[in-house]
Each structure stands twice: as C-alpha cells, then as structure tokens.
Amino acid sequence: xxxxxxTPKFRVLKTGQSMTLLCAQDMNHEYMYWYRQDxxxxxxxxxxxxxxxxxxxxxxxxxxxxxxxxxxxxLLGLESAAPSQTSVYFCASSYERLQETQYFxxxxxxxVL
Amino acid sequence: xxxxxxxxxxxxxQEGDSAVIKCTYSDSASNxxxxxxxxxxxxxQLIIDIRSNVGEKKDQRIAVTLNKTAKxxxxxxxxxxxxxxAVYFCAASWRGSQGNLIFxxxxxxxxxx
Numbered sequence: 638x639x640x641x642x643x644t645p646k647f648r649v650l651k652t653g654q655s656m657t658l659l660c661a662q663d664m665n666h667e668y669m670y671w672y673r674q675d676x677x678x679x680x681x682x683x684x685x686x687x688x689x690x691x692x693x694x695x696x697x698x699x700x701x702x703x704x705x706x707x708x709x710x711x712l713l714g715l716e717s718a719a720p721s722q723t724s725v726y727f728c729a730s731s732y733e734r735l736q737e738t739q740y741f742x743x744x745x746x747x748x749v750l
Numbered sequence: 751x752x753x754x755x756x757x758x759x760x761x762x763x764q765e766g767d768s769a770v771i772k773c774t775y776s777d778s779a780s781n782x783x784x785x786x787x788x789x790x791x792x793x794x795q796l797i798i799d800i801r802s803n804v805g806e807k808k809d810q811r812i813a814v815t816l817n818k819t820a821k822x823x824x825x826x827x828x829x830x831x832x833x834x835x836a837v838y839f840c841a842a843s844w845r846g847s848q849g850n851l852i853f854x855x856x857x858x859x860x861x862x863x
Contacts, residue, residue, distance in 0.1 A: 738796045743793070744793060
C-alpha cells in the first residue's frame with residue numbers, strides 16, 4: 638500500500654494563479670483532511686471531509702476550496718494564489734472517526750511569488 | 751476558540767537523559783490528545799495518544815500523562831537517543847470544530863550524543 642500520497646511535491650506560483658493539490662489514499666479511510674504548516678505555527682486545519690461527497694471548513698478555510706468526489710481522493714484548490722498562502726500543505730486521512738490516528742502524506746511545498 | 755499551548759519551543763538534552771514536553775488546552779470538553787513526531791523534511795507521524803478517561807499511557811520509552819483538572823498533558827521520553835531528535839507536536843480535540851484537532855506550535859528536540 639502506498640498510504641497517503643500527494644502531488645505535486647513542490648510548486649511555484651505567481652500571485653493570482655490557480656492550482657489544485659491532489660491527495661490520494663489507498664487505505665479505504667472515510668475521513669480526510671488538509672492542513673497547512675508554517676514555521677512556528679504548527680499544523681492548522683484548512684478543510685476536511687467525513688466521507689465521499691462531503692466537505693467542511695476547518696480553522697483557516699479562506700482562500701481555499703475542496704472537493705471529495707471519490708472516497709480515495711481529496712482535492713485542495715487555490716483559485717487566486719496569494720503570497721500568504723506560501724506554506725507546506727499536508728493531507729491526512731483517518732479510518733473511522735475524527736479522533737483516530739491520522740496518517741499524513743509527504744507534503745506539498747508551495748511558494749507564491 | 752480552543753487554544754493549545756506547548757512548551758518549551760526548543761529542548762536540548764544529552765543522550766540518555768529524559769525529555770519532557772508540556773501542553774495546556776482550554777476546552778474542558780476536549781477528550782483526545784495525540785502526540786506527533788516530525789523529522790526534518792518528513793511527514794508528521796503519531797507516536798502516542800491518550801483519551802480523557804485515562805491518566806497515563808506508556809509505550810516503551812515514551813509516556814503521556816493527562817491532568818484533566820488542570821487541563822494539561824505531557825510527553826515524557828526516557829533514555830533519549832539521537833534518533834529522537836525531531837519536532838514534536840501535541841494536539842487536542844476541540845468541540846468547536848466538531849472534534850477536529852488543534853495542534854500546538856511544536857517543540858524542537860535535539861539529543862546530543
């Protein structure tokens with residue numbers, strides 16, 4: 638099993654450009670999450686999903702959209718990138734409920750110029 | 751909202767010594783407290799977790815203690831080894847976010863040989 642994978646690994650965007658980050662998991666997990674990690678800030682939840690076709694806002698959702706059309710995939714979109722969105726983005730998934738082990742992907746490093 | 755304070759932000763110990771990282775939380779309804787370890791350039795990985803109906807949990811050299819009255823929990827690493835060097839994050843579930851995790855800002859642990 639590959640576990641949780643993320644593409645791309647690294648991306649540079651110009652302010653105003655759009656992009657989509659893809660997260661895929663092959664563990665048949667119901668719950669999926671998108672976090673951002675900034676120096677000295679820990680991990681902050683952007684959006685999450687409790688199952689196929691569902692999404693919900695987390696702690697810092699502004700400027701991002703998500704979709705969960707298939708159980709194994711969770712997409713994070715930036716419609717108009719801003720320098721404040723420069724960060725490392727981690728996707729995670731968990732099996733049954735929120736308060737279970739979260740398995741993280743390798744991360745996507747995004748630089749917005 | 752929920753706030754998770756983590757101390758210290760950096761910790762340096764000699765190999766073989768013990769290390770203790772402390773976290774406090776504000777939501778008395780929080781009932782799940784995981785600890786994640788993140789090595790440089792890698793993804794966060796769960797190392798131990800504790801639920802509110804338990805006061806202490808051990809796994810080999812790692813232990814976590816929970817004081818619900820004082821709303822704080824701690825990670826204890828005994829007989830530290832160089833491979834324990836990493837950033838450690840505590841987290842607490844928050845009812846204001848439907849039970850999602852709020853992370854502390856992390857502790858960078860350095861174990862000197």
